[in-house]
Amino acid sequence: MRTDAPSFLAQVMTIVRRDLLRERRSGEVxxxxxxxxxxxxxxxxxxxxxxxxxxxxxxxxMFWVIVMLFGVLIAIRQxxxxxxxxxxxxxxxxxxxAAIFVGSTTxxxxxxxxxxxxxxxxxxxxxxxTPTGWVALPTVLVLAAAGLALxxxxxxxxxxxxxxxxxxxxxxxxxxxVPLLLGATQAWEALRLGRSSLPWVLLxxxxxxxxxxxxxxxxxxLQETA
Amino acid sequence: MSDGAxxxxxxxxxxxxxxxxxxxxxxxxxxxxxxVGIFGSNGAGKTTLLRLIATLQPPQGGRCSVFGADxxxxxxxxxxxxxxxxxxxxxxxxxxxxxxxLAFVAxxxxxxxxxxxxxxxxxxxxxxxxxxxxxxxxxxxxxTEFARILMTGPELLLLDEPxxxxxxxxxxxxxxxxxxxxxxxxxxxxxxHDRDRMNTLTTRTHEIKNGTLL
Amino acid sequence: MTANEHRxxxxxxxxxxVAGFHVFVASMTVPPDALQGQLSRIMYVHxxxxxxxxxxxxxxxxxxxxxxxxxxxxxxxxxxxxxEIGVMFTGMTIVLGMVWAKPTWGVWWTWDARLTLTAIMxxxxxxxxxxxxxxxxxxxxxKRSAILGVLAIVQVPLVHFSVIWWRSLHQAPTLLNPxxxxxxxxxxxxxxxxxxxxxVMYVAMMFKRIELSRLEDAVLVSEQxxxxxxxxxGITSPDLTGGS
Numbered sequence: 001m002r003t004d005a006p007s008f009l010a011q012v013m014t015i016v017r018r019d020l021l022r023e024r025r026s027g028e029v030x031x032x033x034x035x036x037x038x039x040x041x042x043x044x045x046x047x048x049x050x051x052x053x054x055x056x057x058x059x060x061x062m063f064w065v066i067v068m069l070f071g072v073l074i075a076i077r078q079x080x081x082x083x084x085x086x087x088x089x090x091x092x093x094x095x096x097x098a099a100i101f102v103g104s105t106t107x108x109x110x111x112x113x114x115x116x117x118x119x120x121x122x123x124x125x126x127x128x129x130t131p132t133g134w135v136a137l138p139t140v141l142v143l144a145a146a147g148l149a150l151x152x153x154x155x156x157x158x159x160x161x162x163x164x165x166x167x168x169x170x171x172x173x174x175x176x177x178v179p180l181l182l183g184a185t186q187a188w189e190a191l192r193l194g195r196s197s198l199p200w201v202l203l204x205x206x207x208x209x210x211x212x213x214x215x216x217x218x219x220x221x222l223q224e225t226a
Numbered sequence: 227m228s229d230g231a232x233x234x235x236x237x238x239x240x241x242x243x244x245x246x247x248x249x250x251x252x253x254x255x256x257x258x259x260x261x262v263g264i265f266g267s268n269g270a271g272k273t274t275l276l277r278l279i280a281t282l283q284p285p286q287g288g289r290c291s292v293f294g295a296d297x298x299x300x301x302x303x304x305x306x307x308x309x310x311x312x313x314x315x316x317x318x319x320x321x322x323x324x325x326x327x328l329a330f331v332a333x334x335x336x337x338x339x340x341x342x343x344x345x346x347x348x349x350x351x352x353x354x355x356x357x358x359x360x361x362x363x364x365x366x367x368x369x370t371e372f373a374r375i376l377m378t379g380p381e382l383l384l385l386d387e388p389x390x391x392x393x394x395x396x397x398x399x400x401x402x403x404x405x406x407x408x409x410x411x412x413x414x415x416x417x418x419h420d421r422d423r424m425n426t427l428t429t430r431t432h433e434i435k436n437g438t439l440l
Numbered sequence: 441m442t443a444n445e446h447r448x449x450x451x452x453x454x455x456x457x458v459a460g461f462h463v464f465v466a467s468m469t470v471p472p473d474a475l476q477g478q479l480s481r482i483m484y485v486h487x488x489x490x491x492x493x494x495x496x497x498x499x500x501x502x503x504x505x506x507x508x509x510x511x512x513x514x515x516x517x518x519x520x521x522x523x524e525i526g527v528m529f530t531g532m533t534i535v536l537g538m539v540w541a542k543p544t545w546g547v548w549w550t551w552d553a554r555l556t557l558t559a560i561m562x563x564x565x566x567x568x569x570x571x572x573x574x575x576x577x578x579x580x581x582x583k584r585s586a587i588l589g590v591l592a593i594v595q596v597p598l599v600h601f602s603v604i605w606w607r608s609l610h611q612a613p614t615l616l617n618p619x620x621x622x623x624x625x626x627x628x629x630x631x632x633x634x635x636x637x638x639x640v641m642y643v644a645m646m647f648k649r650i651e652l653s654r655l656e657d658a659v660l661v662s663e664q665x666x667x668x669x670x671x672x673x674g675i676t677s678p679d680l681t682g683g684s
Contacts, residue, residue, distance in 0.1 A: 005307075006334070010333075011334065017330075021322060021326060084313075088317055089331070091282060092280065093334035094334070158588055163573070163574045163575070164574065168570055171563070172571065176592075176595045178599045179601075179602040182602045182606050203601075214591055222583075
């Protein structure tokens, strides 16, 4: 029998370890969602033409659209798939719902970073892009992954176990991800034109911060297993 | 027998799914040192009653407290780790091994991971600890759930159809779990349609019929 | 639940009809715009519809926050009614805007900030309405949609800000121009009549929709509290004697 409740951080790490271990075993992100995103990047030039200047111009934008749309799938991969028995088991471990939210978000964030990095390389190769901004670019990648992970995990816990849950989450996430999408694409545009990308980076940071606050505050009211 | 502390207190509780009444005006008090058996046929409301006591099923009416914590209040988050619930379908992650599944619970409750392996050995699954849950039989998954109970040592044990689909060894295991919990000053609530086994294992039994406790 | 609460009101229908008639007469009798001709009459529906859309979503946000604070389903019904009306008027704003834009600008759609934002708002609140369809449990439905309503409070201004920042090509706001309205006085008066007529219609619609929600919820609650069927009654002992 347990004596003291584990610290908040320890609880978060428990969830992160569980999620990453499950991903390592199932390979859902690496072997399913990632190839799906890569083939989407391959389909676009087939549909709109393959001349180099066009591809160079639309490449970064296509990359971000695909990260946002397909990234939702990564963040909700296991949220709705759990059975009632699994959800009961997790609830009765006594883990703090806020720790579960932060843990799931962190695991999704890490998977999204990998997703972005590999798709980024695919984009560079297929669309002949030359990346610039060796400090700003990783910052934007990190903020986009964090924002999307927060938004999707939050949307998934709002929808929870309701009817047609997996179909609804992307509809909730897509319109609200606009500041992230604009932040990411415009920061890139600013870098390319040699302007400061700082305002857009700040915008993304504020979005992430607000989502984190709402997510943590709503975690307990939203943990309803029935 | 009935002078222990009150662990579960239900008063006039009702649960509904839309218009269908699942539990209707159910009152039940369980004290420390008791093993309560509840039997009834399919659809009588047994599972719902057990999930309600486990704080997993909010009631639509009535009062319901577990360890003195009101089901409606946030206090239920602080008593959940003292409840051991085994449903009739195992709640394991299919892609993780039996040991990893238990290690997650150990981790979540701040227990050393070695406890997970030790309790798997106790239930006779030491040799299958590294087998994935979806490669294990239903009986092995149920034994893993019982190992979880051994490991966490809950004060309130809730078992849903504990004897179904088990071999003789595993049935003895269930009985041991119930006795251990009660001997340590906890309480157990068992739900089943098998009246005879209930009678030998429990200190008192109730019949549940059409959502009402008789 | 008394019989009085089940009685439906008639006055909102009358108010809607009277207000609608006034707007119609005003927008048909005002002289046409010098440049755009008869086409400018769309403005008397398009502008008030857009105003209503924003007003309605504002009320939804308020209702959601109030529900989370007071935990009273009345606020949830207000938030929901307003969201539904808002989605309808946003849809109307977009379609009328397109009809106006095609002959005026030569395109159905232009990528300016206000247009994009309106389209995004439409989808945010469509998601809100879709979320409400996923559960029958009144309290859970109210709680989840209120949290989404609040998430929208947090996010929509940021969406607004980012889109504005991204691009702004739309003509300056017609009425709130600091140098005074750039329109003929008769047109301004007509527009004001239209906006207030639409606002009155919104209030009447809110009453009607909340009344309907209250009845819907009463049906759900009576189903859930009166002597409904008992779960176990659907099951009887198998009777295999008649099998062939």
